Amino acid sequence: xxxxxxxxxxxxxxxxxxxxxxxxxxxxxxxLGLTGSKRGCDLGACGACAVLLDGRPVSSCxxxxxxxxxxxxxxxEGLARGGGLHPVQEAFVEHGAVQCGFCTPGMxxxxxxxxxxxxxxTEAEILEALSGNLCRCTGYVKxxxxxxxxxxxxxxxxxxxxxxxxxxx
Amino acid sequence: MSDYTVVGKPLPRVDAREKxxxxxxxxxxxxxxxxLRGKILRSPWPHARILNVDTSRAERLKGVHAVVTGRDxxxxxxxxxxxxxxxxxxxxxxxxxxxxxxxxIAAVAAVDAETAEEALRLIRVDHExxxxxxxxxxxxxxxxxxxxxxxxxxxxxxxDWGARGRPQSEPVPRQDNVAARTYVEFGDLGGGFAGAHxxxxxxxxxxxxxxxxxxxxxxxAFWDQGGKLNMHVSSMGIFYKRFVLSKALGLPxxxxxxxxxxxGGAFGGKIDVFPYEIAAALLSRKAGRPxxxxxxxxxxxxxxxxxxxxxxxxxxxxxxxxxxAAQDIQVVVDTGAYRGTGPVVIFLCYSYNIPVYRVPALxxxxxxxxxxxxxxxxxxxxxxxxxxxxxxxxxDMLAEDLGIDMVELMRRNARSQGEVMPTSGDVLRSCxxxxxxxxxxxxxxxxxxxxxxxxxxxxxxxxGVGLSACxxxxxxxxxxxxxxxxxKLADDGGATLFxxxxxxxxxxxxxxxxxxxxxxxxxxxxxxxxxxxTELTPIEFGSFLSGGAFVTGKAVRLAAExxxxxxxxxxxxxxxxxxxxxxxxDKVVSVKGAAHRRLSYGAIIAASVKQASGDPxxxxxxxxxxxxxxxxxxxxxxxxxxxxxxxxxAQLAEVxxxxxxxxxxxxxxxxxxxxxxxxxxxxxxxxxxxxVSMALGQTLQERVDLREGQVFNPDFLNYRIPITHDTPAMVxxxxxxxxxxxxxxxxxVGEGAVSGVMAAVANAVYDAAGVxxxxxxxxxxxxxxxxxxxxxxxxxxxxx
Ligand code: FES
Ligand code: FES
Numbered sequence: 001x002x003x004x005x006x007x008x009x010x011x012x013x014x015x016x017x018x019x020x021x022x023x024x025x026x027x028x029x030x031x032l033g034l035t036g037s038k039r040g041c042d043l044g045a046c047g048a049c050a051v052l053l054d055g056r057p058v059s060s061c062x063x064x065x066x067x068x069x070x071x072x073x074x075x076x077e078g079l080a081r082g083g084g085l086h087p088v089q090e091a092f093v094e095h096g097a098v099q100c101g102f103c104t105p106g107m108x109x110x111x112x113x114x115x116x117x118x119x120x121x122t123e124a125e126i127l128e129a130l131s132g133n134l135c136r137c138t139g140y141v142k143x144x145x146x147x148x149x150x151x152x153x154x155x156x157x158x159x160x161x162x163x164x165x166x167x168x169x
Numbered sequence: 170m171s172d173y174t175v176v177g178k179p180l181p182r183v184d185a186r187e188k189x190x191x192x193x194x195x196x197x198x199x200x201x202x203x204x205l206r207g208k209i210l211r212s213p214w215p216h217a218r219i220l221n222v223d224t225s226r227a228e229r230l231k232g233v234h235a236v237v238t239g240r241d242x243x244x245x246x247x248x249x250x251x252x253x254x255x256x257x258x259x260x261x262x263x264x265x266x267x268x269x270x271x272x273x274i275a276a277v278a279a280v281d282a283e284t285a286e287e288a289l290r291l292i293r294v295d296h297e298x299x300x301x302x303x304x305x306x307x308x309x310x311x312x313x314x315x316x317x318x319x320x321x322x323x324x325x326x327x328x329d330w331g332a333r334g335r336p337q338s339e340p341v342p343r344q345d346n347v348a349a350r351t352y353v354e355f356g357d358l359g360g361g362f363a364g365a366h367x368x369x370x371x372x373x374x375x376x377x378x379x380x381x382x383x384x385x386x387x388x389x390a391f392w393d394q395g396g397k398l399n400m401h402v403s404s405m406g407i408f409y410k411r412f413v414l415s416k417a418l419g420l421p422x423x424x425x426x427x428x429x430x431x432x433g434g435a436f437g438g439k440i441d442v443f444p445y446e447i448a449a450a451l452l453s454r455k456a457g458r459p460x461x462x463x464x465x466x467x468x469x470x471x472x473x474x475x476x477x478x479x480x481x482x483x484x485x486x487x488x489x490x491x492x493x494a495a496q497d498i499q500v501v502v503d504t505g506a507y508r509g510t511g512p513v514v515i516f517l518c519y520s521y522n523i524p525v526y527r528v529p530a531l532x533x534x535x536x537x538x539x540x541x542x543x544x545x546x547x548x549x550x551x552x553x554x555x556x557x558x559x560x561x562x563x564x565d566m567l568a569e570d571l572g573i574d575m576v577e578l579m580r581r582n583a584r585s586q587g588e589v590m591p592t593s594g595d596v597l598r599s600c601x602x603x604x605x606x607x608x609x610x611x612x613x614x615x616x617x618x619x620x621x622x623x624x625x626x627x628x629x630x631x632x633g634v635g636l637s638a639c640x641x642x643x644x645x646x647x648x649x650x651x652x653x654x655x656x657k658l659a660d661d662g663g664a665t666l667f668x669x670x671x672x673x674x675x676x677x678x679x680x681x682x683x684x685x686x687x688x689x690x691x692x693x694x695x696x697x698x699x700x701x702x703t704e705l706t707p708i709e710f711g712s713f714l715s716g717g718a719f720v721t722g723k724a725v726r727l728a729a730e731x732x733x734x735x736x737x738x739x740x741x742x743x744x745x746x747x748x749x750x751x752x753x754x755d756k757v758v759s760v761k762g763a764a765h766r767r768l769s770y771g772a773i774i775a776a777s778v779k780q781a782s783g784d785p786x787x788x789x790x791x792x793x794x795x796x797x798x799x800x801x802x803x804x805x806x807x808x809x810x811x812x813x814x815x816x817x818x819a820q821l822a823e824v825x826x827x828x829x830x831x832x833x834x835x836x837x838x839x840x841x842x843x844x845x846x847x848x849x850x851x852x853x854x855x856x857x858x859x860x861v862s863m864a865l866g867q868t869l870q871e872r873v874d875l876r877e878g879q880v881f882n883p884d885f886l887n888y889r890i891p892i893t894h895d896t897p898a899m900v901x902x903x904x905x906x907x908x909x910x911x912x913x914x915x916x917x918v919g920e921g922a923v924s925g926v927m928a929a930v931a932n933a934v935y936d937a938a939g940v941x942x943x944x945x946x947x948x949x950x951x952x953x954x955x956x957x958x959x960x961x962x963x964x965x966x967x968x969x
Contacts, residue, residue: 029198033200034191035191035194035195035197035198035200036190036191036192037191038195038383038384038433039197039385039463040383040384040385040466040885041466041884041885042465042466043466043884043885043886045884045885045886046383046885048383075191076189076190076191077190077191077192079190080190085186085189085190089189089190092185092189093181093182093185093186093189094181095851096179096181096182096185096851096852096854096855098182098184098185098188098189099434099674099675099676099855099859100382100383100384100431100432100433100434100435100673100674101184101185101187101188101189101193101431101433101674102195102382102383102384102433102434103383104188104189105191108189126893127893127894127896128893128894130892130893131892131893131894132892133893134383134885134890134892135383136380136381136382136383136434136436136859136863136890137383137434137674137855137859138855138858138859138862139855139858139859139860139861139862139863139891139896139899140858140862140891140892140893140896141854141855141858141896141899142851142854142855142858143893144893144896
């Protein structure tokens, strides 16, 4: 009945025995204690549970743990490296893009994935990328401001908060 | 400009770092050893008599630790409103009836969610379906099925606080489905209408909408050895929750502890004490283990309250110059299967409307009606959105009738500083309403854009602008009536602030810390805040009733003032100087004009502990929302003091109507909010932007699709809240009016600005396309139908 899965989460490998119908979100939250990923809808509609799977954002509530076996997963807990925040996290803090914070982990994952893929996205691409991340608090204005700032920062490594690409990988 | 160094600055939130790293703990993130998962069995019937609930098979299932039903609640009833007139009417678990689809029947705690769900399927409910009513007009028809056959007076929560009780303790049979009524009349109504130059009457309808916070509701309960109940809850006011939970479980309030959890958005939807919370406590007691109940998105959207379905009728008589002479308003709301906040919302429609325009003669009637629909509760604005939608749409229509510009009409009737509110006696000590109206009109390009629907040059796309105004109180008498705060200075000159506030996104941990830092003369980073825990913090009024910044903020300022006074007195002794000659800044106290005579805060604090019989420096402060009011004002007559300060906002919307598809696109919303003094402009802006976004959802797209008591869109795919693509350009400005009673002059922000958007958009749609939509949401089908009707009749048209 149960299956053996090997999840590599935020650079750490876990061998787990799980029932095949369990979602990645459940296993992250319940078995690994990584509660940063949020359960907002359990339906793939809100983006609060987004994680990176081999660098691409996925809804962990729609991903089975067995599907994720053998892949590299990054959750919000894995974004900050070496004691400092990721530039996207920094920009969110600075711009007041965080209110209740429940959508924030998913937003950060989506934005990080977007900027890794397209370091200079157009406005339309930013709107599109975030269109699956619901936020009831901010009205998105400050979130979008934060994303624009993060883009500038990451482009110009001299500015505070920017990181060299190899650190980001 | 102020010379403050911490307040008034757009400083980053103190909780942001925890939130961006995933470290912030919300209720569903709590993990305790042996913790069980709870699930609720809910009624699939809108109205039924419960004959028997057989839980024996569920109890025998492996992994099930406890099952509870109405038998475990001893006839208990709870409710947000629990007064002698409106006694609590909601059993946490069904006693003999269920009254809406989703009503709680039983609850199960098991080792995991799957087992708990399986157990629910094993519970057998013998029942008999009853006739049901689903609309307020049907429910008001003589002979309609009664949703409640009796009221159960008993002893109410308010009697503990001095409200006069009813001698009656037997159930009082009910004759109709009227759950509550508010009636207000003043001035010469007949004379006002008779003498008016022009009278018109309009009717508006508002669909129910959901709060839809991103965090679904959740509760964790565990009992300690001493018989104390501990809980983490999705809350907006922990002392209120503690009080109601203690009543519900028959415990002294001190035997209930609410622990800190961050709250993932609430918007009014998390203030009530819900049956699932009581069920978690009962299950935990029975199982002897911690229990987590996490509601699904569907349960959150259908069983934890939603906003009211409302019908508003407005009749106004005006002079030739557009001055209001008399007004007659009736509001009817469907309050659902239990009263919820029905009695409050019909009262609030009166009291949110009254501070906006001067009305010499008024008749106001509000009716809350029981139906077999889900229960309604406060949602951001709590009535203000629909009363303001109705009244300011109506004002726009009056302006056109009279040939007076809407800005001018608003300005002529708008209230100003110093006015006293009828019935409550509330005084507008600060009022930036007219300034807000003018600023919104100016920044929105009113003069250039109004009545220029063809400016796009397109036959298909028409643009227009519309305007509206709103008001919102800052804190009101309600349990626990007051807030207190404690500021404890630390060895290094920093301080820990203890305040009961619940951080649910509004930024209270930050603004309260800013107030303490400013008053104490230290940077924000020197303040640590302990909040959201009933055991660790003094009483707090609650992060609802828009009282956070105003009431708790004042308490925090007083606590910091108290600590600072003690600090300076100690310094005066040490420096052998007069207190009046001292100045404190950058964590150093020095003698004015003799800068070498100085001591660091740290040194003074250490000296205080060493020398003054071990006294640490601890400041305390407390503040009441309405200091001279004993109890809450009457919900049925609106008499009695209500608040010390009202915030105001004016909002302009610019829209583009696609006359082929009926789609309305909002291009720009300009808001000017009179929040007294912005304690943190970035947070104020964020609050306004959130209000605007939520209001646009309600205006254009959101509607709980309720048919025969069943919600047909209980998920985020079908209940669509605004997304990035729906975000218009927003201009969010602040009017500084310096409220004398607020901390640093601050008052309400975060709720008011949700209320003007609907009328502003509806008025803009009329400006653009000549069709008047009087039912929310303004969906394409409604716009198209109105456009077709207009074409058929050849002109501008009223539509529904
Ligand atoms: S919880 Fe996965 S998308 Fe909402
Ligand atoms: S910050 Fe609350 S949902 Fe986005």
